[in-house]
Amino acid sequence: MVPAGIAAVDVRRSFGGVHAVRGVTLEASAGAVTGLVGPNGAGKTTLLLMLASLLAPDGGSIRIAGVDPVADPAGARSRLGWMPDSLGAWPSLSVRETLETTGRLYDLDRAAAARRAEELIDEVGLRDLADAHARVLSRGQKQRLGLARALVHEPSVLLLDEPASGLDPQARVDLRVLLRRYAAAGKTVLISSHVLAELEEVVDDAVYIVAGATVSADRVAMAAGRRRPWRIRVADLDARAVALPVATALGLDVAGVGVDRRDVLVPFASESDAAAGLRALVDAGIAVAEFSAATGLLEHTFLDLGTSDGARS
Numbered sequence: 001m002v003p004a005g006i007a008a009v010d011v012r013r014s015f016g017g018v019h020a021v022r023g024v025t026l027e028a029s030a031g032a033v034t035g036l037v038g039p040n041g042a043g044k045t046t047l048l049l050m051l052a053s054l055l056a057p058d059g060g061s062i063r064i065a066g067v068d069p070v071a072d073p074a075g076a077r078s079r080l081g082w083m084p085d086s087l088g089a090w091p092s093l094s095v096r097e098t099l100e101t102t103g104r105l106y107d108l109d110r111a112a113a114a115r116r117a118e119e120l121i122d123e124v125g126l127r128d129l130a131d132a133h134a135r136v137l138s139r140g141q142k143q144r145l146g147l148a149r150a151l152v153h154e155p156s157v158l159l160l161d162e163p164a165s166g167l168d169p170q171a172r173v174d175l176r177v178l179l180r181r182y183a184a185a186g187k188t189v190l191i192s193s194h195v196l197a198e199l200e201e202v203v204d205d206a207v208y209i210v211a212g213a214t215v216s217a218d219r220v221a222m223a224a225g226r227r228r229p230w231r232i233r234v235a236d237l238d239a240r241a242v243a244l245p246v247a248t249a250l251g252l253d254v255a256g257v258g259v260d261r262r263d264v265l266v267p268f269a270s271e272s273d274a275a276a277g278l279r280a281l282v283d284a285g286i287a288v289a290e291f292s293a294a295t296g297l298l299e300h301t302f303l304d305l306g307t308s309d310g311a312r313s
């Protein structure tokens with residue numbers, strides 16, 4: 001059996017009295033993009049640092065492409081690419097020099113490092129800034145350089161901490177395409193982000209962390225299964241005017257539907273219930289112009305998990 005790209009079992013790490021990570025168990029499959037989702041201070045960065053072999057866990061076990069980063073950090077680093085949430089090193093090197101130097105650190109010879117740097121400059125859209133010093137780059141440009149740096153040695157596992165922060169809409173789309181391409185090539189991608197709508201479009205799977213611990217699959221399923229609102233817009237009519245006919249067509253009390261600007265908000269328990277609701281509205285002659293879930297599944301689940309009672313002890 002092919003081992004999971006990333007496997008963590010009961011990983012723990014404290015800083016003095018702060019239990020930043022107190023029981024994380026997760027698997028991220030090769031060939032997939034896995035989202036790491038959790039509120040501020042949940043322990044995501046601490047976990048990613050441990051997976052990246054940059055911070056020692058107090059307990060538990062980690063495997064990166066089958067390698068234990070505690071016992072063999074060099075072996076793990078040769079297999080993983082790490083993109084921190086802010087680019088640290090080498091402000092006085094140019095974009096090209098940064099990538100060439102990183103390649104040399106990963107034992108590429110001079111020619112191979114130069115070749116790889118040119119490939120990556122194009123891949124992340126920094127061609128016009130290839131000779132610019134890293135210190136003059138904008139936040140979004142630094143993010144792109146950080147991504148390129150993580151990819152230099154063609155790692156089989158990619159760990160990304162908030163990679164989309166600072167990126168403009170085009171760069172976000174480019175990032176999404178790149179991550180999907182990496183996953184399609186059989187690599188493992190683990191990505192933390194607060195931009196859940198964006199994560200929604202790129203991940204195959206998600207791991208939720210609350211208060212330093214992974215949330216159990218049962219708890220996630222329960223949160224995901226709760227009713228969530230759909231937005232319904234009726235052509236050329238104010239939401240207030242259509243709330244009653246919409247509720248009637250759906251067999252609901254009008255108090256059970258909400259109004260938000262031009263939209264009526266109706267909770268459905270599942271996508272198939274929503275589809276049946278749409279059919280009922282159309283059958284009732286209501287001119288539905290827009291019909292969509294008001295929150296994505298990740299965001300809905302995240303909001304429902306909300307507090308620490310969602311965490312496994």
Ligand SMILES: Nc1ncnc2c1ncn2[C@@H]1O[C@H](COP(=O)(O)OP(=O)(O)OP(=O)(O)O)[C@@H](O)[C@H]1O
Nearest residue numbers: 015018019020038039040041042043044045046047
């Ligand atoms: N070096 C450190 N020393 C002391 N406490 C730390 C250290 N690093 C993290 N912590 C604490 O550990 C907890 C988890 O922090 P971490 O940065 O891992 O969370 P996060 O999920 O990445 O948060 P965010 O979404 O806000 O980036 C926080 O309470 C934080 O204050």
